[in-house]
Amino acid sequence: MPEAHAITAIQMMPDALTVVWNDGQRARFPALWLRDSRAEDRDPHSGQRLVDVADLPDEPRIRAARAANGGLELEFEGESSASHYAGEWLREHARAAAERRPELGTNLWPNGAGRDAPHDHAWLEYAAFSAAPERRLHWLTRLAQDGIAFLAGVPSREGAILEACAQMGRVAETNYGLLFEVRSVARPENLAYSDHGLGLHTDNPYREPVPGFQALHVLVSSPDGGESLFADGLAIAGHLRSTEPEAFAVLTSTPVPFQYRSADADLYAERPLIQLSADGRITAVHYNNRSIAPLPPSSTTLAAFYPAYRRFARLLREPRFQMRRHMGDGELVVFDNQRTLHGRTAFSSQRHPRHLQGCYLTRDSVYSEIGLLRRRLGDDRP
Numbered sequence: 001m002p003e004a005h006a007i008t009a010i011q012m013m014p015d016a017l018t019v020v021w022n023d024g025q026r027a028r029f030p031a032l033w034l035r036d037s038r039a040e041d042r043d044p045h046s047g048q049r050l051v052d053v054a055d056l057p058d059e060p061r062i063r064a065a066r067a068a069n070g071g072l073e074l075e076f077e078g079e080s081s082a083s084h085y086a087g088e089w090l091r092e093h094a095r096a097a098a099e100r101r102p103e104l105g106t107n108l109w110p111n112g113a114g115r116d117a118p119h120d121h122a123w124l125e126y127a128a129f130s131a132a133p134e135r136r137l138h139w140l141t142r143l144a145q146d147g148i149a150f151l152a153g154v155p156s157r158e159g160a161i162l163e164a165c166a167q168m169g170r171v172a173e174t175n176y177g178l179l180f181e182v183r184s185v186a187r188p189e190n191l192a193y194s195d196h197g198l199g200l201h202t203d204n205p206y207r208e209p210v211p212g213f214q215a216l217h218v219l220v221s222s223p224d225g226g227e228s229l230f231a232d233g234l235a236i237a238g239h240l241r242s243t244e245p246e247a248f249a250v251l252t253s254t255p256v257p258f259q260y261r262s263a264d265a266d267l268y269a270e271r272p273l274i275q276l277s278a279d280g281r282i283t284a285v286h287y288n289n290r291s292i293a294p295l296p297p298s299s300t301t302l303a304a305f306y307p308a309y310r311r312f313a314r315l316l317r318e319p320r321f322q323m324r325r326h327m328g329d330g331e332l333v334v335f336d337n338q339r340t341l342h343g344r345t346a347f348s349s350q351r352h353p354r355h356l357q358g359c360y361l362t363r364d365s366v367y368s369e370i371g372l373l374r375r376r377l378g379d380d381r382p
């Protein structure tokens with residue numbers, strides 16, 4: 001079968017090769033990259049690599065190159081066997097990761113107060129979400145980009161959240177079980193299970209890994225109080241970075257202890273409140289005033305940490321960052337628990353019972369579901 005993106009011309013140098021496809025697109029590939037990417041060095045069934053980078057020549061040089069069957073055939077100096085590359089495969093890898101995987105893009109929403117969930121975020125009736133994979137793919141992609149998405153019309157029955165989440169990824173079981181009940185109980189082990197208002201927070205920073213996504217399904221809403229609050233932690237951390245860089249630097253470099261103890265769990269982890277990637281991008285926010293453990297009193301960084309910590313806590317209280325929604329029965333929200341902070345206003349369970357069910361999804365499984373859907377819908381083309 002002819003390749004959709006066939007190679008029609010090549011320009012060869014010993015240390016690099018420029019490829020031109022039949023639609024005029026071109027890309028340059030270094031010889032070292034090509035030598036490390038030989039199809040012959042991968043298992044034909046699994047596609048996994050059979051060689052280790054230590055086995056490669058230090059400076060591979062291209063001796064000969066020709067376009068063949070829409071792909072590329074190369075010979076390297078000092079080697080007898082030819083190397084082959086499909087035109088489609090090279091095309092795929094010439095594209096930037098963000099272009100290949102739009103779910104890796106980020107839409108920041110610093111102005112939470114100005115947002116209306118049904119209009120400004122992915123919002124879909126559950127029946128359409130379940131029946132139409134292309135709409136599910138769009139919804140999940142928006143979930144990844146915005147860090148939050150909503151469903152309506154999820155049946156208000158116990159356990160329905162697990163059926164909905166099975167279409168998004170894998171539910172992670174914790175000491176709370178596969179799902180947890182958010183309703184008031186006497187003597188709660190967690191203040192989430194009380195009438196208290198809850199300030200903006202992320203869940204379970206005491207776990208390793210921290211739950212990737214969280215889902216909350218409203219079975220019985222409270223007509224007064226119990227309003228849900230959401231804010232974009234990446235946007236708030238970005239605001240701190242640009243306005244108070246010293247405080248930001250302290251929060252990205254101070255390990256903070258978190259813990260949770262109950263009859264059947266003893267959980268402890270340390271992590272900075274704002275997490276950076278190796279190249280300095282803000283990748284996660286962890287904030288939970290209920291489960292932060294005492295910092296070591298002897299710590300030399302305590303004096304610098306507290307003002308920055310307090311500054312961040314005050315930013316989280318600023319209404320301008322907060323999207324508010326009084327979620328109704330059958331609404332289900334999913335959010336990135338390492339980015340989107342959530343909270344609620346107080347309510348009175350004596351006057352009106354309020355009942356939500358929640359669960360966590362592993363981070364990688366949600367991204368995997370997006371990739372699988374894209375593949376299934378034939379959208380996974382260069």
Ligand SMILES: [Fe+2]
Nearest residue numbers: 192202203342
């Ligand atoms: Fe929570």
